[in-house]
Amino acid sequence: MTAPLKHTILAVSDDVSRMLDSCRAPDAVGKVDFIISCGDLPFDYLELLMSCFNTTMYFVLGNHDGEGFCRENGRVDYQPDGGESIDGRAMEAQGILLAGLGGSIRHGLTMKNQYTEAEMWRRVLRLTPQLLTNQARYGRRLDILVTHSPARGIHESEDPAHRGFTAFRWLLEWAKPRWMLHGHSQFIRPPTALQTHAGATDVTYVPPYRVLHWEAQTVAKETAAPNFLFSRKRIRQ
Ligand SMILES: [Zn+2]
Numbered sequence: 001m002t003a004p005l006k007h008t009i010l011a012v013s014d015d016v017s018r019m020l021d022s023c024r025a026p027d028a029v030g031k032v033d034f035i036i037s038c039g040d041l042p043f044d045y046l047e048l049l050m051s052c053f054n055t056t057m058y059f060v061l062g063n064h065d066g067e068g069f070c071r072e073n074g075r076v077d078y079q080p081d082g083g084e085s086i087d088g089r090a091m092e093a094q095g096i097l098l099a100g101l102g103g104s105i106r107h108g109l110t111m112k113n114q115y116t117e118a119e120m121w122r123r124v125l126r127l128t129p130q131l132l133t134n135q136a137r138y139g140r141r142l143d144i145l146v147t148h149s150p151a152r153g154i155h156e157s158e159d160p161a162h163r164g165f166t167a168f169r170w171l172l173e174w175a176k177p178r179w180m181l182h183g184h185s186q187f188i189r190p191p192t193a194l195q196t197h198a199g200a201t202d203v204t205y206v207p208p209y210r211v212l213h214w215e216a217q218t219v220a221k222e223t224a225a226p227n228f229l230f231s232r233k234r235i236r237q
Pocket of ligand 1: 040062063064104148183184
């Protein structure tokens with residue numbers, strides 16, 4: 001089946017948007033084809049988004065998700081209900097090649113969802129065979145890299161908790177995704193639109209959310225290169 005040529009993607013991260021935190025959100029944002037979460041969000045918020053937009057979500061978790069999410073009934077969950085984790089793996093979603101790497105640089109006493117640079121290098125290298133399979137099958141390695149943490153030198157801070165990963169910079173150069181979406185850079189207060197071009201990749205800081213438009217360049221062949229169009233529209237909370 002031929003993949004649709006245009007997609008609208010809702011990306012969310014780190015901060016709950018009052019605009020989205022009700023089922024009126026589709027009225028403001030419109031229909032979306034799927035949701036991407038970069039982590040550190042309450043699971044019931046993510047589940048509400050999936051329900052209200054009636055679509056699936058591809059997600060990675062953030063460092064604050066490591067302790068789990070405590071429900072009102074006391075149950076602690078470690079993943080949202082529904083949606084699909086793309087942490088540490090690559091997949092194709094409606095013709096778009098996604099890969100995800102959750103977590104942050106190791107900085108706290110709790111080690112869940114925190115990685116040293118060496119540990120993240122291992123996670124990045126474990127992804128590469130899947131991206132080479134993409135290359136053989138689709139003619140490109142990756143379309144969107146989804147992470148929680150920033151890459152080293154892009155939207156990062158030098159404090160121990162918000163430093164970016166050098167391994168991500170290598171992955172951007174090697175896999176050449178059109179897009180990297182990330183969160184975690186809490187130094188950016190209040191969250192403001194932040195986008196940086198790095199090589200072949202537009203790196204976008206997502207919090208609290210972005211509405212993104214993707215358009216295929218040519219009629220779909222598996223080897224057709226996609227063309228990403230970023231929505232400049234950003235609705236404030
Ligand atoms: Zn974080």
